[in-house]
Amino acid sequence: MVQARTFLLKKIRDEIINLTTSPLYQYRKKNNYFPVIGEGNHNAAIMFIGEAPGQKEAETGRPFCGAAGKILDELIESIGLGRSDVYITNVVKDRPPNNRDPSQTEIELYGPFLQKQIEIIKPKVIATLGRFSTKYILEKFGMPEKDQSISVLHGKALDAIAAYGPIKIVPLYHPAVVLYNVNSRKILEEDFKIIKRLI
Numbered sequence: 001m002v003q004a005r006t007f008l009l010k011k012i013r014d015e016i017i018n019l020t021t022s023p024l025y026q027y028r029k030k031n032n033y034f035p036v037i038g039e040g041n042h043n044a045a046i047m048f049i050g051e052a053p054g055q056k057e058a059e060t061g062r063p064f065c066g067a068a069g070k071i072l073d074e075l076i077e078s079i080g081l082g083r084s085d086v087y088i089t090n091v092v093k094d095r096p097p098n099n100r101d102p103s104q105t106e107i108e109l110y111g112p113f114l115q116k117q118i119e120i121i122k123p124k125v126i127a128t129l130g131r132f133s134t135k136y137i138l139e140k141f142g143m144p145e146k147d148q149s150i151s152v153l154h155g156k157a158l159d160a161i162a163a164y165g166p167i168k169i170v171p172l173y174h175p176a177v178v179l180y181n182v183n184s185r186k187i188l189e190e191d192f193k194i195i196k197r198l199i
């Protein structure tokens, strides 16, 4: 029997596939890209939320399968977990052209799908990767820290209340920063340890 969560997540997938109103829809079609919905354990205690798919992700339909994804995999493994233990998704589900930052319109359009994914999977820990997903999640959860910079917030476990109960929000640097600044790997490794302590 298909689990209720899987059924509900498939519904979201179908809605996003048919999101012809998205400013990114034509770009997806023109390039034969896939939307990137999310991947992992539908009963995960931890959900990682990135920004938007890059080229490799759009070509495969899988989140974090490129260079930044390799670093994310290593960080997840550093706390004794694997991809199949967690759920990985993004705020924006289609690739913005040339990896530009997602626009506010795009974030607002795709955000409700992310909110539904959270309501279905009910993670105990939401780890936001980078400033876009951190800002979006802190705003949606009405957190007083919403205007603070990621350089202040990273690695903190913030108490929040979801519709299904209390959760922790852990802002993290985006793993892609390691590609430009190798020293940031140490910071990410330290910050990941807090996730381990929370589960």
Ligand code: URA
Residues within 6 Å of the ligand: 036, 050, 051, 052, 053, 054, 057, 062, 063, 064, 065, 068, 069, 090
């Ligand atoms: N960066 C993101 O934010 N998300 C991905 O899926 C890949 C790279």
